[in-house]
Amino acid sequence: MSEAISYQRCAPCGHVWYFVRSFCPKCGAREPVTSRASGAGVVHAVTIVDRAPTPDMKALAPYTLVMVDAEEGFRLMAHGEPGLAIGDRVAGSIVELAGRPIPFFKRA
Ligand SMILES: [Zn+2]
Secondary structure, three states, X not given: OOEOOEEEEOOOOOOEEOOOOOEOOOOOXXXXXXXXXXXXXXXXXXXXXXXXXXXXXXXXXXXXXXXXXXXXXXXXXXXXXXXXXXXXXXXXXXXXXXXXXXXXXXXX
């Protein structure tokens, strides 16, 4: 099973971002609004990881990391299917990898 990627938006200044915080990283306003993202985005950068940083991730290596520009305007680092390239349109959701919830993107 997979679930939607969430992001946050600051009402006063309109800034959007991925990591959950209690205040806006741009203007400092409190109580950002958390929303579900559509999962649609475009690949901004791709990295192939041959040497996993932790033992549980070694089982998955080599794997693909992507920076994705989500259509809502935030950017996030995520796992992706092999063969993704810069500029590819992708669709993402939260999946469980090595026992943890991780954003994962496939070609749209
Ligand atoms: Zn703000």
